[in-house]
Amino acid sequence: MGAVRESFLDGGAAPDSAGCFHCGLPVAAGTPWKAAIDGIERRMCCPGCAAVAQAIADAGQSSWYATRDGYAATATGADALPPELALYRNDDPRFALDATDCEAVLLVDGIRCAACVWLIERRLLQLPGVVKADMNVATGRLRVRWRKDACEAADVLRALHAIGYPAWPYDAARHSRQLQQAGRALGRRLFVACLSMMQVMMYVAPAYLADDAVNQGTLEPGMAALMQWASLLLTLPAVCYSAMPFFRGAWSSLRAHALGMDVPVALGIAAAFGASVIATWRGHGDVYYDSVTMFIFLLLCSRWLELAARRKAASALERLQHGLPASASLLAGWPAARSATVVAAATLKAGDVIAVKPGEAFAADGDIIEGATSADLSLLTGESAPQAMATGASVPGGAINAGHAVLLRVTRAAGDSTLAGLLKLVEKAGSGKPAMALWADRTASWFVAALLLLAVGAWLWWHWADPARAWPVAIAVLVVSCPCALSLATPSALAAATDRLLAQGILVVQPHVLETLHRATHIVFDKTGTLTEGKPAVRHVVRLGPGAGPDHRAVLQIAAALEAHSAHPIARAIVAAAQDGIAARWTAMDVQEISGQGLEGMIGGQRYRLGNAAFVEAIAGKVIDTECGTDHAGSGMTAVYLGTDGAWLACFYISDALRADARQTVDYFRAQGKQVVLLSGDRGPLVRQVAQELGITMAQGDCLPGQKVDYVQQLQQGGAVVAMVGDGINDAAVLGCADVSFAMGSGAALAQAHADAVLLNGQLHAVADSAACASRTMRVIRQNLAWAMLYNATAIPAAALGWLNPWLSGVGMALSSAVVVINALRLRKA
Structure with missing residues (x-):
């Protein structure tokens, strides 16, 4: 792809001179189709590619060919699939699930609303062998499962491309790049719409001023007609360029026999613009150029906010994706030689020794074999404080070396590391939908159909009551509705909350x-x-024997001195309980360990035993029951006794630490x-x-x-x-x-x-x-759903009754979606 990208940037021909300049497919000998791109005749494989390429050039957008990083989708048919995607098969390890099924997390482009989700899921479930399809509108990820004997991976991708939704196996880097490209494209459309809106407002302002009571009749008919024609010309870029995603989305929905959110939007824009063009041509009637440009601008602003929310939802995965370094310093000849060679991290295998410098990420899971450092595990665990790592410590891949240079022996390859395992889990996360989101999706799909019927009914009623207002009212009804707010209420909140968690x-x-x-x-x-911690700890210390004996702290240190060289878990628990360490006067000499009984050693010239009751009783004498800590008898804890010649000193009760x-x-x-x-x-x-x-x-x-x-x-x-x-x-x-x-x-x-x-x-x-976050999330979701339903229940009847004009309806729709998304984003800062 690097060579392809380079040839695109320098404006040259496609890498394969025999290929179609637009889509990259082979061009048969003698094929007559060509298109002039920047004055150069380019060969095309079919009339579809020739027409699309010529349209791009005629629209002054031929620079797209210099900035693209891949060929366009082929124009030879709806089922065409890019060649690199047609190669995907069920034996690809990314799709492995079990002996009979495959599962994939796909990145889908072009998602706009709940109807898109409904269409994608319904189409895939119609494929032979597909048993599950879950699309998440907030993250743009699709999780699909199919039977190996009935379907191929390429069939799933082909079905998605056929209904206008390009898809690829999920990759965080590609997702980030796709969101950036979508952001740039949306920014250009937003700029054009804003420029058109401001210029049109300048031309319609005199007409509004001339219609008020003070200035009535001050605008000459010829000047009014000139301003209308100027407004028409300035509205064309907004309709033909900025609003094109709405028209494409509506056409895709209708072609697939579905009603998406783009359908009423496209109808509203087309109706308002068409009525204005007719009025301008005839020289009488109302024009809505200002409403059209303002509606397009505000709706694009809303989409920009939605895209920003999706970018934020993907940010955590991007941080994980970039956590593992691409290379590592391999010491192939260690320990005989210490020269390092830079190798790809993906080639590391168990047993390799690598050098990790300060500030570098550990390329794979491993054990430190030389040196001591501290590791930043915040990417893996969320813990901000660096953790001390001495020789012998195990370090997960993806941790950052926050201290000194160390040598690491790899225990698992980079592809099997802790971070890689996390990535597999995270890629699956966020692809499904909870019950509330499913309800919102179903409601939004029916909502669009009901809205179209209501718009037709409003037009018929007003055409009978006041024909002059029928068209503006129908446009306002189409424009004011906001099923987007309903379908985004749940997924936007869940995406923000899961990213925060x-x-x-x-x-x-x-x-x-x-x-x-x-x-x-x-x-x-x-x-x-x-x-509990899963490891033993001293829970209680009961002193035994005469009151003049060693105090609580002293008996712990005596016991710790005896256990200092033992690797037994109980020994480590006693040493840890001593806390202040072992003073020189508590150093144990001639320590002997009697298997299954305990330890015996000399401290300060005196003999001590630490272990079970029978073992200690042999030198301390018979214990008095009332002195043995009967309050803890039967608690299930392990009792370890300490005694010396002729005296019982203490009983330590040990169990798993809370x-x-x-x-x-x-x-x-x-x-x-x-x-x-x-x-x-x-x-x-x-x-x-x-x-x-x-x-x-x-x-x-x-x-x-x-x-x-x-x-x-x-x-x-x-x-x-x-x-x-x-x-x-x-x-x-x-x-x-x-x-x-x-x-x-x-x-x-x-x-x-x-x-x-x-x-x-x-x-x-x-x-x-998590429970606290769940409560906040449910509260935000309820707020979003309540707002969406209240807004639609109020705004749509108001528009149908003629209380809202088209431009005010556009403001309401854009603000409704913006309120939902902004309210959801609060969860990321909770």
Whole structure:
């Protein structure tokens, strides 16, 4: 494509001199069709391409050929497909789903309203083998699933091109480029419409002034006719260029036997402009050039706002897409040689050693084998503070080296990295629609049909009551309606909210998450790895023996000195509890580990034992029951005893540590009136202990995976809407069973998550953040829907009754769409 782009820029012929200059298809020998582009005869493959190319040149737009970055769609037939897309087959790894089905996320161009969505989904579902098609108007992404034995990937793309919607396999870079191109094209049309509107206003102002009571009759007929003709000429660019997307969209809808939002818009523009041309030609009658240009300008302003919203919705994915670097510094001869070679990151494989300089992104998942640094994980988890990474630490691909240069041994190729797994999830996210959006789409489709009937009825009634007002009223009815506001109310809010959540490290995979979470009545938590850290910690320390013995801090440091060189999880928990480290006087000597019993060592010339009760009893003597911390007996926690010759010193109760934000999260949902449930496979006493600490009244332990599913289903049968929060690894069944589910994400487990949403930041309070965002989002959606329905219910009857003229109707329609989009964008800053 680089060579193609270069030849386009220098204005030369197509790369293949035998190809059609317009569409790139081969040109048969002796073909007579040609078009003059900038004074140069260019060969064309068919009369369709010749006509289109000549029209572009005659309109003064031949510079398009110098700035394009690809051939135009072929003009040989509706089913024509660009050659590069015709090559896509079901064996492409991007479409792999399972043994029988394929699934693709496609980027669709030309989406304008809910009717476009309806048309695309209906057409694809008519294809043999297509079992699912979900189009999202806010993001421009289509998720389609088909059977391998009945349909090919190219068939899906061909069907979309046939109804006027070019589509490609989703690529964030292409999406960004497409939005930029659409923005530039829209900006040019907006400029032309604005210029036409301002100039036309200058010519119609004298006519308005002449019609008022003070200046009546001051404008001569000849001057009035001249100004009308000037207004006609100045309106032509707005109608023929700026308004062309509306006419094309309306024609595509009618050709596909559908009624899109562009239909009433195009009819309104055509009717107002046609009536004005006839009045100008005859020399009498009302003209609406000012209304036409103002309507086109305001509607384009509304579309510009919608495009800005779609750009913002795509921004998070673009940040992820650009997170992995294109190259890496490979140390092929390490450790014998340390010379680095720059290679493509995609070629890295497990076992390769790469050098990562400060400020660079880690090109793949790996372990640091030399050096220490800090890593910025904000792109992956939303956590802004850099994390310390020492030798041996595992670093996910996409993290930024915020400290010193290090050497990394690759553990997974770039294509299998944590960030790559996230991208696959994000590409699927936002392609479906929740129930509220489906309702809005269906309503908007029927709305257009009803609007056309109402416009005809208004014209008939006014033609009988006051013929002079029939045409302006019918135009006002067509122009004032705004089904766009109705169809954009839900997807624009959801796009803004999910983009905001992703920036906070919360990936919403399924479209119904926010809607269902807002309706949830029960919040069910797993314990290990969810409410707890998934690793042991010292929960209680009970001093034993005489009061003159070592204090609370001293017994912890003695125990930590004995455990200092042990890799056992309980040892790490005790060392971590000591916090202040081990002072020199607590250094343990001659430490011996007796398997299954504990440790023995000398500290300050005195012998100590740390382990189970029987092991310590051998040197400390028989323990008195009342001194053994009976308050914690039966709690399910592990008891570790410390003693010395002839004396018991302490008992450490160890269990899985609660997350720091667990109580805050549980309290939030209780305050919202939700029923919080703890469901775990751990022992019942330990589960009840955790539930008591967090204030959870419903708790059940000793649950197998199947029993968890049964419990959730029983809640659902009783009318509950269940939100499940688990670790995403061993809770796949119950996560899939719940109405909405969240998985605690970390590292490689992200790609295997079976939940509707993934907490990339690994913070439990993110569930509460999601619930708060869901409440705000539903509130904004209700506001948008209420505004859209109130506006249409008020404005359309007002126009039908003759209270609104065409230009004021255009202002109302543009403002209605703008209000919906701007209100939705507030969610990104919540």
